Amino acid sequence: MHVAGPPSSRWAAYLGLLSALSAAFAPAVAVKEHDFKKCHQSGFCQRNRAFADHALASTAWESPYTIAAESGSFKDGQYQAVILKTVSDSGETVRLPITVSFLESGTARVTVDEEKRQKGEIELRHDSKARKERYNEAEQWAIVGGMTLDKAAKIGYEDKTQITVKYGPSSKFEATIKLSPFSIDFKRDGSSQIKFNDQGLLNVEHWRPKIEKPEPEKTEGESTEENKAEETKEEPKDEDESTWWDETFGGNTDTKPRGPESVALDISFVGYEHVYGIPSHASSLSLKQTRGGDGNYQEPYRMYNADVFEYILDSPMTLYGSIPFMQAHRKDSSVGVFWLNAAETWVDITKGKDAKNPLSLGGKAKTNTHTHWISESGLLDVFVFLGPTPKDLTAKYGELTGTTAMPQEFSLGYHQCRWNYVSDDDVKDVDRKMDKFKMPYDVIWLDIEYTDEKKYFTWDKHTFTDPIGMGKQLDSHGRKLVTIIDPHIKNVDNYPVVAEMKSKDLGVKNKEGNLFEGWCWPGSSHWIDAFSPASREWWSSLFKYDTFKGTMENTWIWNDMNEPSVFNGPETTMPKDNLHDGNWEHRDVHNLNGMTFQNATYHALITRKPGELRRPFVLTRSFFAGSQRVGAMWTGDNQAAWDHLQASIPMILSQGIAGFPFSGADVGGFFGNPDKDLLTRWYQAGAFYPFFRGHAHIDARRREPYLIGEPYTTIIGAALRLRYSLLPSWYTAFRHAHLDGTPVVKPMFYTHPSEEAGLAIDDQFFVGNTGLLAKPVTEKDQVSVDVWIPDAEVYYDYFTYAVVPTRKGERVALEAPMEKIPLLMRGGHVFARRDVPRRSSALMRWDDYTLVVTVPRDGKAAVAAEGDLYVDDGDSFDFQDGQYIHRRFVFDGAAKSLTSVDAEGRDTAAIKEGEWMQRMRAVGVDKIVVVGAPASWAGKKSVTVESEGKTWEARVEFTPAAQGRAAFAVVKKVGVRIGADWRVGF
Structure with missing residues (x-):
């Protein structure tokens, strides 16, 4: 219309x-909690929970899954066998091939499939369109490396009941596979860490033909207490078949042509009280128990990507994305599992003490965490990581699924967004006013209203009359434009995009095999099937500059609604019996859907123009394991409330440890109107989100940061400038994330895994390797914060250099009036910043650097402080060809010097310098700030600088300690190239 x-x-x-x-x-x-399923409303979850209840309530329960001993074989790091499932009601035996792969990385993989169905069996199916095997293509999307088998793995012990395989570095890992009943015990250094099927909850709902059964006749006494008691003994109750072949929720019926096919497994973390991960949920970083009790949840954590408007907090309910990667941590030990399944998945968590003889000398009983994983369809496919450190887990997971893409530098600046800027004049006015009020920013965003009646790849010709002129104004001071492109394509006449999509048959199909039609923002819509190579190729053609007219080299993309969101669909998403490329049902691939769409957009941007090889920027709302390879994410439609500000921090920390660190939350809250205090505090917190964007709903009042009024405008401006001054350190942190999966912002357990008191702390974090410890203010009228100090190192206030009186493992109160961000510097670090205020990151590109050295408590060590700086052109892929600068800085307390060398030991003289590196020869170190400088430096007027065969003196100013503030020294006009080797002698 x-x-x-x-x-x-x-x-x-x-x-x-x-x-x-x-x-x-x-x-x-207006999504509320009741719009989404609880476990008892999801047939396969209810069945598996009931299965668990029966098993755990019966002292005589034994898992009906055994490995056929004669089927087992071990070769070249891989054990293969067949699990036999005995079906209690029919006596049928189901064959389930199992493969246990031991990888060179030290990771183990356990895969359980179901033997392929025979032709005669297939004909018994009631729907000939359904695939007859379990979905087995999630690996093609999620896994990119680390799959080389460990051919050095060897059998350590074997008899008729079990086999033990030793594997991993120095063979310190082992897996004991018990044949009957089937279970696996994963050990490190001889101690159990992770157990599969220890509680006997393995359940593979096998293929079966649909047989219409007559309604059973009721007999007298069938519901007596005696019969109920009898049912809870060794034999399970008859299975609830009511949701095997179809299921109804919210007025929508899901047909199930393959019948019941869920997979479930209990995974126990032995001796671990805390588990983390499986984002995204609006919950604490340390995951809660899910079977009731004080402070616990009643429902399992659910992973089923959905459009959850106005999501509630402190809940295990599903949100927009899913990463089924869980970690367990205790003092000095970390392990994890990655459940590779893209179907709807639920995870129960319970904790219990080991049974111990009270008279034994073994010490107190350990706490074990038991998890129960339940997926609707697909393979049972689990990777096991035995650590032992948090960094080992993220590195090995990153080796499998890929690390975060090296971002464009502009994307780490501030992004200004709302639904919607109403015209190109509006955009240009905001751009001018941000400059007028000295508010640095890099990107302005356009939501759906820029289009012609919600037709993507078009512009509203009345309000966005000159998009190229708008783009050129932004480009004149290095700024970018991001436009939204969603997967729903408006079904309307005279729209070439939908016409071509229909003619080439590139959309998702309904269960009858016809083009699926649903409703979203444009009204009647079709959805691109990004699983299809042909669809992805077509999608790429739409982003070319001569096709998507009005876009320029500084235009980038936002993918929203890609769960997918379908307004009139079940649970606001796509029917599970829809069909994708390869005739796979949507139920099999649902949690992958958002990732495939973001991936298609990422590759489309790479091919916009021949020869234009630039790193794309694509923001996504929906994601899965591996999405980190193609862009950033945000936590969705939050609210302008203090508790949503609080919740954003554990949500972002959870993303980081789950391998997707380029994450953020809408600053100010998407829904509602934040008061001035809340908005200001949110900007101060957002300055420490890896992805930093302000966003607001169409009904929210305008809240660009310059509108708030004094003193808040000045305070927000200071927070923005703090972010920009630290961009070199943020960019360096992303380099480490790109190299080895390290989180960009790190929770306490990650940086200090020996400190048990920090395992559950999720309201403070370290930034990269800088030693910067941030504790955002997240409560109304709060003027001080309590920061937990994880070690005995000295900590300085970032802004005043005051020495914070701390004791290891205790909390210290920091004053935090509205104008103050609680930010500490840990002793022993060197980090870089740029101190000249600019309007955008592009305008900072050739500025000199400031290096900050924080002297530790023991300032006389040979490596008293260290850090690094990574720099490249921030735009292209030239860094892959060595066109970058990566320096390691070491402050030698004994020699009283600061040195810079190539962080990777490269012979930099041998690198052929491209244009960017040649220009960087003019960029140097402007000053060095040494916080905690020794008193012996008092009176020193200059320092000696040596670099590239030359020696000179640089002026130094020393300020002695006073009134709790540390002494500090500032070396000015250092005069060394940032990319050169150099030494400053104090």
């Missing part, structure tokens, strides 16, 4: 249309 008339009347008409859509499709705009 086209809304005619001048902009003001058209806008009013549009709001009326939006209101009508809101009423018609309430789940899309």
